[in-house]
Amino acid sequence: MSKRRKKEQHEEHIDESWLIPYADILTLLLALFIVLFSMSTIDAQKLEKMSQAFNQALSGGTGILDYPSPMPEDEAQAIDDIEGQEDSEDKEKAERIEKLELENIQKKVNAYIAENKLTDKLDTSLTDEGLLLTIRDNVLFASGSADVRPEDVHTADEISELLVMSPPRNIIISGHTDNVPISNPRFESNWELSVMRAISFMKIVLKNDKLDPAWFSAKGFGEFQPVASNATSEGRAKNRRVEVLILPITSE
Template sequence: MSKRGKKHKHEDHVDESWLLPYSDLLTLLVALFIVLYAMSEVDAKKFEALSEVFNEEFTSGTGIMENPSPVPEPDAKSLEEPEEKKEETSKEKDEKSLEEQMKERDKQELKELQAKINAYIKGKDLTAQLETSLTDEGLLVTIRDNVLFASGKADVREQDLQIAEEISQLLVINPPRNIIISGHTDNVPIRNSEFSSNWELSVMRAVNFMKILLENDQLDPQWFSAKGFGEFEPIASNDSDEGRSRNRRVEILILPRN
């Protein structure tokens, strides 16, 4: 009878004092994990945030059971996206905006220069021989070869020297821009003792025309270069006289500043 009574006797209350050091241990483990995570990227802002977390954990008196998340949600987010990163993003936007403004200003300058050259072309009644176009590469001025050169020749004709000199005045730009002079021909093989190919003819036409331009003391040679493409960059079909006439040309490409 006494043994059966002992079976129904309530067990003593379990001592739960171990929970406090256990919760503190878990808190320290979580803090250690945060430290290891932060050490992967040395960042003054993150150390400051971690310092605040430690202060809260060790001075608030709360355990891990009372506050399961040692880092409040806003603070955790700030660790992932530090303030410095936000500042860099803002800086990148400002730089991009500035770059766009510079491009727009540069494009406007080229438009004004194009209007100036177009006014010269119209005033000299040269619309059939000269034309301009604004492209992604810059401002392109196209000059037909019959304006400057005799057939199969690379020297600027005497009667066209004045036109070349006037064009040089139009190229006086402040501040200066890089300018490329290029020569082009049709695909008809050249037959003279001076040049063995259209490629050579196109190169010499570009160089000789550039020399005339640079006789203007206001132009700096370091901003100029010359190229020859022969018949390999046609702008029209070589199957007609009109097309071949368009392909025989000298081009002035005024580049953007950037």
């Protein structure tokens, strides 16, 4: 009797948990066959609508099918070339316009030089860097001095008026000397003299309220950028100078 009861209890507790995944697999297979069948009979328009519906459902209404296909590489390169050419043309146009502006400024400065009979003391030239105004040292300074002579301050003031431009441009004021060693207690070298001459001249120029000091800078080159031979007195006189370089806007 005891053995029979144990056998009945064992048969009543047969493990059937394997049926659940088996049933799930069958359900998935049935769904797969239905989808495959539908895809084999649905037309292209319905397939497109179905794809869009799936994309919208999966990504909040903005699916991958809503975006255009990537641009071919050769077309993208062609567009880049066109844009690069347009940028280059715009740059060249701006440079031509700025060159004309600098030429107009040069005419204005040359008119001042001719009117005041300063052709032997002031000179202008258009260079690759910009418009260069050269001032002989005997216009502003006594020999070995970095202080603008009182009688020449008005010349610096008038030059400052020539530097009032709209729009403003960066301006570099540089001092230069000959190669004759300096011999006075104030300066140990021509380099120091050239720097202080540039700064002294710039200080007077910037007393003009119409000029912004932020656009100005000063340099000193000593005897190391001669424009003539130091073997003659005439050459040394040309090398002793202050230069005012007006930079084009396109170089800023």
